[in-house]
Amino acid sequence: MDQVLNAKDAVWLDAGSCDLDDFRRLVEVETPADMVPLAMDVSARIPLYDAGAIRRDLGDQDAQKALMAEWNRVLATGPGIVVIKQTYEDSALIDDVTAVLETIIAAEESEAAGSGDHFAPAGANSRVWNAHEKLCMADPGLFARYNANPVIPMISRAWLGPHYQITTQVNVVRPGGKAQTCHRDYHMGFQSTDDLARYPALAHALSPLLTLQGAIAHCDMPIESGPTKLLPYSQIYRPGYIATLQPAFRDYFEDHYVQLPLEKGDTLFFNPATFHAAGENRSSDIHRFANLMQIGSGYGRSIEIVDRLRMSKALYPVLLDLRKSGTLDAAEIADVIAACAEGYPFPANLDIDSPLTGMAPESQQQLMHRALEENWSADEFARMLQEQADRKRSH
Numbered sequence: 243m244d245q246v247l248n249a250k251d252a253v254w255l256d257a258g259s260c261d262l263d264d265f266r267r268l269v270e271v272e273t274p275a276d277m278v279p280l281a282m283d284v285s286a287r288i289p290l291y292d293a294g295a296i297r298r299d300l301g302d303q304d305a306q307k308a309l310m311a312e313w314n315r316v317l318a319t320g321p322g323i324v325v326i327k328q329t330y331e332d333s334a335l336i337d338d339v340t341a342v343l344e345t346i347i348a349a350e351e352s353e354a355a356g357s358g359d360h361f362a363p364a365g366a367n368s369r370v371w372n373a374h375e376k377l378c379m380a381d382p383g384l385f386a387r388y389n390a391n392p393v394i395p396m397i398s399r400a401w402l403g404p405h406y407q408i409t410t411q412v413n414v415v416r417p418g419g420k421a422q423t424c425h426r427d428y429h430m431g432f433q434s435t436d437d438l439a440r441y442p443a444l445a446h447a448l449s450p451l452l453t454l455q456g457a458i459a460h461c462d463m464p465i466e467s468g469p470t471k472l473l474p475y476s477q478i479y480r481p482g483y484i485a486t487l488q489p490a491f492r493d494y495f496e497d498h499y500v501q502l503p504l505e506k507g508d509t510l511f512f513n514p515a516t517f518h519a520a521g522e523n524r525s526s527d528i529h530r531f532a533n534l535m536q537i538g539s540g541y542g543r544s545i546e547i548v549d550r551l552r553m554s555k556a557l558y559p560v561l562l563d564l565r566k567s568g569t570l571d572a573a574e575i576a577d578v579i580a581a582c583a584e585g586y587p588f589p590a591n592l593d594i595d596s597p598l599t600g601m602a603p604e605s606q607q608q609l610m611h612r613a614l615e616e617n618w619s620a621d622e623f624a625r626m627l628q629e630q631a632d633r634k635r636s637h
Contacts, residue, residue: 265482271475294328310399323510324512343533346412369413374410394456406540409536429588466524473495554610555623559620561579579607610623
Protein backbone atom coordinates (compact mmCIF):
# COMPACT_ATOMS: atom_id res chain seq x y z
CA MET A 243 0.00 0.00 0.00
CA ASP A 244 1.47 3.32 -1.08
CA GLN A 245 1.92 6.08 1.40
CA VAL A 246 -0.34 9.05 0.73
CA LEU A 247 1.07 12.56 0.80
CA ASN A 248 -0.37 15.85 -0.43
CA ALA A 249 2.79 16.25 -2.46
CA LYS A 250 3.93 12.78 -3.36
CA ASP A 251 7.64 13.56 -3.27
CA ALA A 252 7.54 16.06 -0.42
CA VAL A 253 10.76 16.32 1.55
CA TRP A 254 9.43 18.61 4.27
CA LEU A 255 6.24 18.00 6.21
CA ASP A 256 4.16 20.45 8.20
CA ALA A 257 0.54 20.88 9.27
CA GLY A 258 -0.38 21.66 5.68
CA SER A 259 0.81 18.22 4.62
CA CYS A 260 -1.98 16.57 6.62
CA ASP A 261 -5.19 15.85 4.72
CA LEU A 262 -7.97 14.02 6.54
CA ASP A 263 -9.46 12.64 3.31
CA ASP A 264 -6.10 11.13 2.36
CA PHE A 265 -5.86 9.65 5.83
CA ARG A 266 -9.36 8.18 5.67
CA ARG A 267 -8.57 6.46 2.36
CA LEU A 268 -5.64 4.74 4.04
CA VAL A 269 -7.30 3.62 7.26
CA GLU A 270 -10.82 2.77 6.15
CA VAL A 271 -9.89 -0.61 4.70
CA GLU A 272 -10.46 -4.19 5.73
CA THR A 273 -7.88 -6.87 6.62
CA PRO A 274 -8.32 -9.69 4.12
CA ALA A 275 -7.78 -13.24 5.34
CA ASP A 276 -5.07 -13.86 2.75
CA MET A 277 -3.00 -11.07 4.30
CA VAL A 278 -2.76 -13.02 7.59
CA PRO A 279 -3.06 -16.73 6.72
CA LEU A 280 -1.22 -17.79 9.89
CA ALA A 281 -3.52 -15.90 12.26
CA MET A 282 -6.04 -17.82 14.34
CA ASP A 283 -8.60 -15.06 13.87
CA VAL A 284 -9.11 -11.43 12.86
CA SER A 285 -11.03 -9.13 15.19
CA ALA A 286 -11.69 -5.45 14.50
CA ARG A 287 -9.29 -5.80 11.53
CA ILE A 288 -6.48 -6.90 13.91
CA PRO A 289 -4.96 -10.39 13.53
CA LEU A 290 -4.82 -12.67 16.57
CA TYR A 291 -2.19 -15.40 16.89
CA ASP A 292 -2.04 -18.50 19.07
CA ALA A 293 1.15 -18.63 21.15
CA GLY A 294 0.61 -22.33 21.75
CA ALA A 295 0.84 -23.03 18.02
CA ILE A 296 3.94 -20.82 17.80
CA ARG A 297 5.65 -22.80 20.56
CA ARG A 298 4.78 -26.09 18.85
CA ASP A 299 6.58 -24.91 15.69
CA LEU A 300 9.74 -23.66 17.41
CA GLY A 301 11.84 -26.44 15.87
CA ASP A 302 10.69 -25.60 12.34
CA GLN A 303 12.87 -22.77 11.01
CA ASP A 304 10.82 -22.37 7.83
CA ALA A 305 7.61 -22.02 9.84
CA GLN A 306 9.25 -19.43 12.10
CA LYS A 307 10.52 -17.38 9.17
CA ALA A 308 7.11 -17.48 7.50
CA LEU A 309 5.39 -16.25 10.66
CA MET A 310 7.97 -13.52 11.24
CA ALA A 311 7.57 -12.40 7.62
CA GLU A 312 3.80 -12.19 8.11
CA TRP A 313 4.26 -10.14 11.28
CA ASN A 314 6.66 -7.80 9.49
CA ARG A 315 4.13 -7.17 6.71
CA VAL A 316 1.30 -6.66 9.19
CA LEU A 317 3.34 -4.12 11.17
CA ALA A 318 4.68 -2.30 8.10
CA THR A 319 1.81 -2.08 5.60
CA GLY A 320 -1.06 -4.02 7.17
CA PRO A 321 -3.13 -3.05 10.21
CA GLY A 322 0.08 -2.34 12.15
CA ILE A 323 -1.06 -4.34 15.19
CA VAL A 324 -0.60 -7.94 16.36
CA VAL A 325 -2.24 -9.68 19.32
CA ILE A 326 -0.65 -12.92 20.55
CA LYS A 327 -2.95 -14.94 22.79
CA GLN A 328 -1.46 -16.62 25.85
CA THR A 329 2.11 -15.55 25.20
CA TYR A 330 2.55 -16.45 28.87
CA GLU A 331 0.83 -19.73 29.69
CA ASP A 332 1.93 -19.71 33.33
CA SER A 333 -0.41 -17.27 35.06
CA ALA A 334 1.38 -17.89 38.36
CA LEU A 335 4.57 -16.48 36.81
CA ILE A 336 2.68 -13.36 35.75
CA ASP A 337 1.26 -13.04 39.28
CA ASP A 338 4.73 -13.39 40.82
CA VAL A 339 6.13 -10.65 38.57
CA THR A 340 3.11 -8.47 39.31
CA ALA A 341 3.69 -8.87 43.05
CA VAL A 342 7.32 -7.72 42.76
CA LEU A 343 6.36 -4.78 40.56
CA GLU A 344 3.57 -3.78 42.96
CA THR A 345 6.13 -3.75 45.75
CA ILE A 346 8.24 -1.39 43.66
CA ILE A 347 5.19 0.80 42.98
CA ALA A 348 4.40 1.00 46.68
CA ALA A 349 7.98 1.86 47.59
CA GLU A 350 8.25 4.58 44.94
CA GLU A 351 4.90 6.10 45.80
CA SER A 352 5.80 6.20 49.48
CA GLU A 353 8.99 8.02 48.56
CA ALA A 354 7.21 10.20 45.97
CA ALA A 355 9.80 8.92 43.50
CA GLY A 356 7.43 8.10 40.66
CA SER A 357 6.68 10.48 37.83
CA GLY A 358 3.79 11.13 35.51
CA ASP A 359 2.64 9.87 32.17
CA HIS A 360 3.52 11.36 28.78
CA PHE A 361 -0.06 11.46 27.55
CA ALA A 362 -2.31 11.36 30.64
CA PRO A 363 -2.80 13.56 33.72
CA ALA A 364 -0.52 13.00 36.69
CA GLY A 365 -2.08 10.82 39.34
CA ALA A 366 -4.40 9.01 36.93
CA ASN A 367 -2.29 5.88 37.11
CA SER A 368 0.81 4.33 38.61
CA ARG A 369 3.99 4.16 36.58
CA VAL A 370 7.20 2.26 37.06
CA TRP A 371 9.84 3.64 34.74
CA ASN A 372 12.68 1.30 33.84
CA ALA A 373 10.75 -1.67 35.19
CA HIS A 374 13.02 -3.98 33.21
CA GLU A 375 16.11 -3.15 35.27
CA LYS A 376 14.20 -2.79 38.53
CA LEU A 377 12.68 -6.27 38.18
CA CYS A 378 16.09 -7.76 37.39
CA MET A 379 17.67 -6.16 40.43
CA ALA A 380 14.79 -7.07 42.74
CA ASP A 381 14.58 -10.73 41.69
CA PRO A 382 17.04 -11.92 39.00
CA GLY A 383 15.62 -15.44 39.03
CA LEU A 384 12.11 -14.20 38.36
CA PHE A 385 13.46 -11.85 35.69
CA ALA A 386 15.08 -14.86 33.97
CA ARG A 387 11.85 -16.88 33.97
CA TYR A 388 9.81 -13.90 32.76
CA ASN A 389 12.14 -13.24 29.85
CA ALA A 390 12.69 -16.89 28.89
CA ASN A 391 9.79 -16.62 26.46
CA PRO A 392 10.48 -17.42 22.79
CA VAL A 393 7.51 -15.49 21.41
CA ILE A 394 8.74 -12.01 22.33
CA PRO A 395 12.18 -12.49 20.73
CA MET A 396 10.50 -13.77 17.56
CA ILE A 397 8.35 -10.69 17.03
CA SER A 398 11.23 -8.42 18.11
CA ARG A 399 13.47 -9.95 15.45
CA ALA A 400 10.65 -9.84 12.91
CA TRP A 401 10.55 -6.05 13.14
CA LEU A 402 14.02 -5.04 14.35
CA GLY A 403 16.35 -7.92 13.54
CA PRO A 404 18.90 -9.12 16.12
CA HIS A 405 20.69 -7.10 18.82
CA TYR A 406 17.51 -5.32 19.93
CA GLN A 407 17.28 -3.86 23.45
CA ILE A 408 14.25 -4.25 25.71
CA THR A 409 12.90 -1.56 28.00
CA THR A 410 9.66 -1.85 29.96
CA GLN A 411 7.45 0.60 31.83
CA VAL A 412 4.67 -0.62 34.11
CA ASN A 413 1.38 1.21 33.75
CA VAL A 414 -1.47 0.61 36.19
CA VAL A 415 -4.69 2.46 35.37
CA ARG A 416 -7.02 2.61 38.36
CA PRO A 417 -10.84 2.52 38.18
CA GLY A 418 -11.88 5.93 36.98
CA GLY A 419 -8.50 6.57 35.34
CA LYS A 420 -8.96 8.79 32.30
CA ALA A 421 -7.90 7.97 28.76
CA GLN A 422 -4.74 9.24 27.16
CA THR A 423 -4.82 11.58 24.20
CA CYS A 424 -4.28 10.11 20.76
CA HIS A 425 -0.60 9.87 19.91
CA ARG A 426 2.19 8.03 18.18
CA ASP A 427 5.13 6.78 20.20
CA TYR A 428 8.88 7.08 20.56
CA HIS A 429 10.86 8.55 18.84
CA MET A 430 8.98 11.23 16.93
CA GLY A 431 5.79 10.86 18.91
CA PHE A 432 7.46 12.77 21.74
CA GLN A 433 8.07 15.97 19.75
CA SER A 434 6.20 19.16 18.93
CA THR A 435 4.92 20.16 15.49
CA ASP A 436 7.72 22.71 15.10
CA ASP A 437 10.37 20.13 15.97
CA LEU A 438 8.84 17.54 13.65
CA ALA A 439 8.83 19.97 10.72
CA ARG A 440 12.62 20.22 10.94
CA TYR A 441 13.05 16.55 10.00
CA PRO A 442 12.78 15.46 6.34
CA ALA A 443 9.97 13.10 5.38
CA LEU A 444 12.35 10.14 5.19
CA ALA A 445 13.15 10.61 8.89
CA HIS A 446 9.41 10.43 9.58
CA ALA A 447 9.40 7.12 7.71
CA LEU A 448 12.50 5.90 9.56
CA SER A 449 11.37 6.59 13.13
CA PRO A 450 8.91 3.67 13.44
CA LEU A 451 11.50 1.25 12.09
CA LEU A 452 13.66 1.84 15.17
CA THR A 453 11.19 0.70 17.84
CA LEU A 454 8.61 -2.00 18.48
CA GLN A 455 5.87 -1.09 20.92
CA GLY A 456 4.20 -3.77 23.02
CA ALA A 457 2.37 -4.64 26.20
CA ILE A 458 2.07 -7.71 28.39
CA ALA A 459 -1.32 -8.05 30.05
CA HIS A 460 -0.83 -8.78 33.76
CA CYS A 461 -4.58 -9.08 34.35
CA ASP A 462 -7.72 -9.68 32.34
CA MET A 463 -8.62 -6.49 30.48
CA PRO A 464 -12.26 -6.36 29.40
CA ILE A 465 -13.34 -3.37 27.36
CA GLU A 466 -14.73 -1.53 30.39
CA SER A 467 -11.24 -1.54 31.92
CA GLY A 468 -9.95 0.57 29.02
CA PRO A 469 -7.49 -1.52 26.98
CA THR A 470 -5.48 0.39 24.40
CA LYS A 471 -7.47 2.31 21.81
CA LEU A 472 -6.02 1.62 18.36
CA LEU A 473 -6.56 2.82 14.79
CA PRO A 474 -5.51 0.07 12.36
CA TYR A 475 -3.52 1.14 9.27
CA SER A 476 -2.81 4.60 10.69
CA GLN A 477 0.92 3.84 10.87
CA ILE A 478 1.13 4.05 7.08
CA TYR A 479 0.32 7.76 6.97
CA ARG A 480 3.67 9.51 6.75
CA PRO A 481 2.63 12.94 8.09
CA GLY A 482 0.98 11.15 11.01
CA TYR A 483 3.34 12.42 13.70
CA ILE A 484 2.14 15.93 12.94
CA ALA A 485 -1.44 14.78 12.31
CA THR A 486 -1.85 13.31 15.80
CA LEU A 487 -1.39 16.82 17.20
CA GLN A 488 -4.23 18.28 15.11
CA PRO A 489 -7.78 18.44 16.52
CA ALA A 490 -9.45 17.09 13.35
CA PHE A 491 -7.33 13.94 13.40
CA ARG A 492 -7.80 13.48 17.13
CA ASP A 493 -11.54 13.78 16.67
CA TYR A 494 -11.43 11.22 13.85
CA PHE A 495 -9.47 8.86 16.08
CA GLU A 496 -12.02 9.15 18.86
CA ASP A 497 -14.82 8.33 16.40
CA HIS A 498 -13.08 5.34 14.76
CA TYR A 499 -10.69 3.65 17.20
CA VAL A 500 -11.07 -0.02 18.12
CA GLN A 501 -10.32 -1.86 21.36
CA LEU A 502 -9.72 -5.55 21.93
CA PRO A 503 -10.17 -7.25 25.31
CA LEU A 504 -7.07 -9.03 26.54
CA GLU A 505 -6.61 -11.90 28.94
CA LYS A 506 -3.84 -12.27 31.49
CA GLY A 507 -0.74 -13.47 29.65
CA ASP A 508 -1.73 -12.04 26.24
CA THR A 509 0.58 -9.63 24.46
CA LEU A 510 -0.15 -6.77 22.12
CA PHE A 511 2.49 -5.44 19.72
CA PHE A 512 2.20 -2.57 17.29
CA ASN A 513 4.12 -0.29 15.02
CA PRO A 514 4.88 2.78 17.18
CA ALA A 515 3.47 5.01 14.43
CA THR A 516 0.00 3.52 15.01
CA PHE A 517 -2.43 6.12 16.34
CA HIS A 518 -3.25 4.87 19.83
CA ALA A 519 -4.12 5.85 23.39
CA ALA A 520 -4.77 4.07 26.66
CA GLY A 521 -8.50 3.86 27.26
CA GLU A 522 -10.54 5.13 30.18
CA ASN A 523 -11.01 2.62 32.97
CA ARG A 524 -14.78 2.64 33.48
CA SER A 525 -14.77 -0.42 35.72
CA SER A 526 -15.40 -0.25 39.44
CA ASP A 527 -12.79 -2.76 40.57
CA ILE A 528 -10.26 -3.57 37.81
CA HIS A 529 -6.78 -2.15 38.28
CA ARG A 530 -5.62 -2.52 34.69
CA PHE A 531 -1.99 -3.66 34.93
CA ALA A 532 0.17 -3.74 31.82
CA ASN A 533 3.92 -4.01 31.44
CA LEU A 534 4.59 -1.80 28.44
CA MET A 535 7.50 -2.64 26.17
CA GLN A 536 9.56 -0.35 23.99
CA ILE A 537 12.05 -2.54 22.17
CA GLY A 538 14.77 -0.61 20.38
CA SER A 539 16.85 -1.40 17.32
CA GLY A 540 20.49 -2.21 17.86
CA TYR A 541 21.25 0.21 15.01
CA GLY A 542 20.21 3.28 16.99
CA ARG A 543 23.80 4.13 17.97
CA SER A 544 26.84 6.01 16.72
CA ILE A 545 29.96 4.17 15.58
CA GLU A 546 32.24 5.73 18.21
CA ILE A 547 32.02 6.48 21.91
CA VAL A 548 32.36 10.25 22.30
CA ASP A 549 32.54 11.91 25.71
CA ARG A 550 30.30 14.88 24.96
CA LEU A 551 30.15 15.84 28.62
CA ARG A 552 33.90 16.43 28.71
CA MET A 553 33.83 18.21 25.35
CA SER A 554 31.01 20.53 26.44
CA LYS A 555 32.79 21.51 29.64
CA ALA A 556 35.93 22.37 27.66
CA LEU A 557 34.12 24.22 24.90
CA TYR A 558 31.73 26.37 26.91
CA PRO A 559 34.16 29.06 28.18
CA VAL A 560 35.55 29.43 24.65
CA LEU A 561 32.05 29.87 23.21
CA LEU A 562 31.23 32.34 25.95
CA ASP A 563 34.19 34.51 24.93
CA LEU A 564 33.45 34.13 21.19
CA ARG A 565 29.86 35.19 21.80
CA LYS A 566 30.79 38.20 23.95
CA SER A 567 33.37 39.38 21.43
CA GLY A 568 31.02 38.94 18.48
CA THR A 569 33.51 36.71 16.71
CA LEU A 570 30.76 34.15 16.09
CA ASP A 571 27.13 35.04 15.48
CA ALA A 572 24.18 33.14 16.91
CA ALA A 573 23.86 30.79 13.94
CA GLU A 574 27.54 29.92 14.03
CA ILE A 575 27.42 29.29 17.77
CA ALA A 576 24.43 26.98 17.26
CA ASP A 577 26.40 25.03 14.66
CA VAL A 578 29.34 24.62 17.02
CA ILE A 579 27.06 23.47 19.84
CA ALA A 580 25.46 20.93 17.50
CA ALA A 581 28.92 19.56 16.67
CA CYS A 582 29.80 19.16 20.33
CA ALA A 583 26.91 18.54 22.69
CA GLU A 584 24.27 15.82 22.77
CA GLY A 585 21.14 17.11 21.05
CA TYR A 586 18.81 14.24 21.93
CA PRO A 587 17.50 14.00 25.52
CA PHE A 588 17.02 10.23 25.51
CA PRO A 589 17.74 7.75 26.96
CA ALA A 590 16.62 9.37 30.20
CA ASN A 591 15.95 8.38 33.77
CA LEU A 592 12.26 9.28 33.83
CA ASP A 593 12.04 8.82 37.58
CA ILE A 594 14.21 11.94 37.88
CA ASP A 595 13.77 13.78 34.58
CA SER A 596 9.99 13.80 34.75
CA PRO A 597 7.83 14.26 31.63
CA LEU A 598 5.45 16.35 33.71
CA THR A 599 7.03 19.56 32.43
CA GLY A 600 7.10 18.46 28.80
CA MET A 601 7.55 15.50 26.52
CA ALA A 602 11.26 15.21 27.19
CA PRO A 603 13.94 16.48 29.57
CA GLU A 604 16.43 19.15 28.57
CA SER A 605 19.26 18.04 26.29
CA GLN A 606 22.93 19.00 26.61
CA GLN A 607 22.53 21.33 23.64
CA GLN A 608 19.52 23.07 25.18
CA LEU A 609 21.36 23.47 28.47
CA MET A 610 24.36 25.02 26.73
CA HIS A 611 22.16 27.44 24.79
CA ARG A 612 20.41 28.44 28.01
CA ALA A 613 23.71 28.93 29.80
CA LEU A 614 25.04 31.22 27.06
CA GLU A 615 21.83 33.25 26.94
CA GLU A 616 21.87 33.69 30.71
CA ASN A 617 25.64 34.34 30.77
CA TRP A 618 26.54 31.59 33.23
CA SER A 619 30.10 31.29 34.40
CA ALA A 620 32.14 28.29 33.25
CA ASP A 621 31.98 26.84 36.76
CA GLU A 622 28.19 27.20 36.96
CA PHE A 623 27.73 25.59 33.54
CA ALA A 624 30.06 22.72 34.45
CA ARG A 625 28.11 22.12 37.66
CA MET A 626 24.72 22.15 35.93
CA LEU A 627 26.01 19.95 33.11
CA GLN A 628 27.38 17.44 35.60
CA GLU A 629 24.10 17.40 37.50
CA GLN A 630 22.30 16.70 34.23
CA ALA A 631 24.71 13.85 33.48
CA ASP A 632 24.23 12.42 36.95
CA ARG A 633 20.49 12.22 36.29
CA LYS A 634 21.24 9.91 33.34
CA ARG A 635 22.11 7.09 35.74
CA SER A 636 19.46 4.44 36.20
CA HIS A 637 19.75 4.28 40.02
